[in-house]
Amino acid sequence: MPRRQQREPEASRPLTPSGYGIERGATPEMLPWSEVRDRLAKARNYWVATASRDSRPHAMPVWGLWLAAHPVRPEPVEGQAGEEMLYFSTDPASRKGRNLHDNSRAVVHLESGDDVVVLEGHVEEVTDSAALDRFVAAYEPKYGFRPDPNNPNGKVYRLRHTTALAWREKDFPKSATRWSFNG
Numbered sequence: 161m162p163r164r165q166q167r168e169p170e171a172s173r174p175l176t177p178s179g180y181g182i183e184r185g186a187t188p189e190m191l192p193w194s195e196v197r198d199r200l201a202k203a204r205n206y207w208v209a210t211a212s213r214d215s216r217p218h219a220m221p222v223w224g225l226w227l228a229a230h231p232v233r234p235e236p237v238e239g240q241a242g243e244e245m246l247y248f249s250t251d252p253a254s255r256k257g258r259n260l261h262d263n264s265r266a267v268v269h270l271e272s273g274d275d276v277v278v279l280e281g282h283v284e285e286v287t288d289s290a291a292l293d294r295f296v297a298a299y300e301p302k303y304g305f306r307p308d309p310n311n312p313n314g315k316v317y318r319l320r321h322t323t324a325l326a327w328r329e330k331d332f333p334k335s336a337t338r339w340s341f342n343g
Contacts, residue, residue, distance in 0.1 A: 224248035
């Protein structure tokens with residue numbers, strides 16, 4: 161089935177102090193969402209940052225997938241641009257699993273400090289069998305490992321992002337771009 165055309169969310173400039181040199185208002189150098197989506201889809205490792213109940217920060221890399229939250233639909237659905245989200249699994253007893261149980265807010269970023277992508281939002285456990293099947297089907301070819309979504313030590317989660325930031329170091333601050341999503 162052909163992939164439905166993704167809606168581009170509206171780009172804006174990051175909210176930063178004036179010392180960063182980021183101009184207010186849109187500029188032609190801002191990044192297209194399609195470039196960020198490609199980076200998210202191609203990434204191997206994603207750094208997930210969480211905080212404990214007492215606000216102690218924790219960051220850990222995970223393997224993950226940039227997937228559609230729902231099967232392809234003919235019309236866009238309110239909420240996420242294209243309804244794509246970052247999916248990953250972790251043991252609920254791990255520090256990040258416990259942190260997410262107590263505080264669902266998280267920040268995820270890719271490994272590169274030169275081609276930066278940062279997502280902010282809320283993490284939720286995935287329990288829908290169709291979504292879990294899509295996760296397993298996409299995970300095995302990417303990582304050479306078939307996760308068991310029924311394993312209680314490897315629950316599947318997704319980040320429902322509310323904000324995304326991205327830039328290229330080589331042309332920062334001109335490429336610095338921010339997107340907001342309904343959350």
